[in-house]
Structures are given as structure tokens and as C-alpha cells.
Amino acid sequence: MKVKTTAKKSFMLLLALAMLVSLAGFTALNVNKAHAMVPHEHEYTEFVEFNWSIDGTTAKAVYQCDYCGDVTEYDAEMSSVYTPATCTEAGYTTYTATYGEYSDTNDVEDEEVPDGHAYEFVGFNWSIDGTTAKALYRCADCLDEVEYDATMTAAPTTATCYEDGVITYTATYEDQEETNDVVDPAHHDYVFVDVTWPPDNKPNALLQCSHKDEYEHDNDVQGQEWLKSIVLPIAETNVVVPATCTEGGKSEYVAIYGGNRYSKVFDTPALDHDYQYAGFEWADDNL
Numbered sequence: 001m002k003v004k005t006t007a008k009k010s011f012m013l014l015l016a017l018a019m020l021v022s023l024a025g026f027t028a029l030n031v032n033k034a035h036a037m038v039p040h041e042h043e044y045t046e047f048v049e050f051n052w053s054i055d056g057t058t059a060k061a062v063y064q065c066d067y068c069g070d071v072t073e074y075d076a077e078m079s080s081v082y083t084p085a086t087c088t089e090a091g092y093t094t095y096t097a098t099y100g101e102y103s104d105t106n107d108v109e110d111e112e113v114p115d116g117h118a119y120e121f122v123g124f125n126w127s128i129d130g131t132t133a134k135a136l137y138r139c140a141d142c143l144d145e146v147e148y149d150a151t152m153t154a155a156p157t158t159a160t161c162y163e164d165g166v167i168t169y170t171a172t173y174e175d176q177e178e179t180n181d182v183v184d185p186a187h188h189d190y191v192f193v194d195v196t197w198p199p200d201n202k203p204n205a206l207l208q209c210s211h212k213d214e215y216e217h218d219n220d221v222q223g224q225e226w227l228k229s230i231v232l233p234i235a236e237t238n239v240v241v242p243a244t245c246t247e248g249g250k251s252e253y254v255a256i257y258g259g260n261r262y263s264k265v266f267d268t269p270a271l272d273h274d275y276q277y278a279g280f281e282w283a284d285d286n287l
Contacts, residue, residue: 040068044072046063048064055108056108057093057108059078059104060075061074074099076098077097077098078098079098082094088114089114093110119138119146120139121176122137122145126171131154131182132150133152134147134148134150135149135150153170154168155167161188161209165186166182167181189210190208190228191207192205192258195257197264202231207229235256237251237253239252240252246270249268253265
């Protein structure tokens with residue numbers, strides 16, 4: 001170790017000499033040149049970086065000498081982790097270079113380009129009400145799924161007042177096709193007839209099945225409710241003739257149905273006297 005100690009002493013002396021020369025106005029000698037002029041043993045203790053190979057699979061740790069800036073390289077310890085390719089992204093290997101306390105990573109992608117998903121038709125996914133559908137495709141490699149709106153057509157068998165109908169929906173996507181039957185329950189086709197006014201002034205919207213005349217004489221459908229009524233609220237009341245205590249009056253009652261106004265004038269009862277104490281009335285003789 002005497003050589004190393006002597007080199008350091010010589011280096012310090014020459015550095016001091018360079019400073020004196022500079023102060024004296026001589027710039028021909030500088031500190032960096034002093035470094036190079038003094039023979040010394042390199043001390044590579046300052047880490048600079050990792051220098052990766054062209055293919056990115058190996059690396060060397062670059063260190064710099066404390067005195068002169070000279071660099072050297074050391075083989076790094078290598079490890080790797082492979083990430084498999086997917087249908088849309090290439091696989092790659094993550095290489096990790098480690099030397100001492102320093103480490104660095106580098107990803108090297110596979111040369112093979114992914115071909116993309118290999119979707120295959122699985123079936124149709126129908127809506128809850130059975131009127132629409134989507135074509136389901138699944139990738140044979142990664143099981144990724146996609147859906148496409150199917151083209152829908154409907155072939156109805158019309159329901160009657162006493163028999164269910166069936167609507168056959170057909171879903172089509174490219175060369176795939178599937179049908180689904182949806183029951184259309186038997187029902188009356190009610191249409192508005194009029195607003196009726198019972199004596200209690202509670203109006204009713206009277207509805208009648210449009211097929212009444214077709215079936216009312218059919219023994220198989222006896223008991224069908226061809227008519228139905230809906231109680232309507234009173235929308236407004238207008239006094240036509242005010243009632244008095246002894247004589248009745250007249251009021252107009254208004255109901256609204258389907259955006260139309262229906263009214264009828266009803267008699268209103270007399271109010272009757274409502275006698276209240278007003279005081280004593282004395283006779284002229286105060287007796």
C-alpha cells in the first residue's frame with residue numbers, strides 16, 4: 001500500500017503547485033492535467049450507469065475512477081421474467097441487471113406479432129322481455145367476449161279477447177339466426193264510449209271492447225267483460241244558480257278524460273236556515 005499512499009501525496013503536491021502557477025498568471029497547467037500527470041492506481045467507486053447489450057438481454061455496470069474519470073465495466077448479474085403474449089399484445093421478457101446495490105430493467109418484446117382475437121359465435125343473448133337479442137362471440141384463445149346487436153323481425157299471431165296470441169321474434173346476425181316466441185295474453189281492446197254521470201255526481205268513463213259485436217253471441221265466450229268503467233275525479237265545480245236557505249240552486253260538475261272536458265249540471269239543495277242567537281227584542285212598553 002506504500003505505492004498508493006505515495007501516489008496520493010504526489011497528487012496533492014502537484015495540485016498545490018498547479019494552483020500556485022495559476023495564481024502567478026500561468027494557465028498552461030490546470031487541475032485536470034495534474035490528474036493525468038500524476039501516476040496513480042485507479043479507484044473505481046463511482047457508479048455511472050448500466051450499459052446494455054444491443055439485444056437488450058445482458059448488461060455491464062459502468063464505474064468511474066475517483067481521480068481521473070477513467071471508466072471500467074463489470075458484468076452484471078442477470079435475471080428475467082417472461083410475460084406471455086395475448087391476442088392483441090406481443091409477449092416480452094423483462095431482464096433485470098444487478099450489480100452491488102444498483103439494478104436496472106429492460107423489456108425485450110417478442111418478434112412474433114399477435115394475430116388478434118379468434119372470435120367464434122356462441123349464441124344469442126335475449127333481452128328479459130324476449131323482444132331483442134345480441135349475438136355473443138367468444139375468443140377461442142383468451143375467452144374474451146363481445147356482443148353485437150342482432151337485426152330483429154317479428155311475426156305476430158294476434159291475440160283475441162279470449163285466446164292468447166304469439167309473437168315470434170327472429171334475431172339475425174351475419175349467417176346466424178334464432179327465434180323466440182313471446183306470448184301476447186288474451187285481452188280486450190277497449191275504446192272510449194262516453195262519460196256517464198250517476199246520481200251521486202261521480203262521473204265514470206265508459207269503455208267498450210271494440211270486438212264486442214264479433215263475439216257477444218258466441219257461447220264459448222259468454223261472461224266476457226265487454227264493458228268497463230273508470231271512476232273519474234271531479235276536476236272543477238261551477239255554481240250556475242246559487243242556492244238560498246229556502247230554494248235549491250244548480251251547479252256544473254266537470255270531469256276530464258283523454259284531454260277532453262265533460263260536464264253536467266246538477267240540482268243543489270237549499271241551504272236551510274241556520275238561526276243563531278242575535279239578542280233580545282223588547283216590546284214598546286218594555287214589558
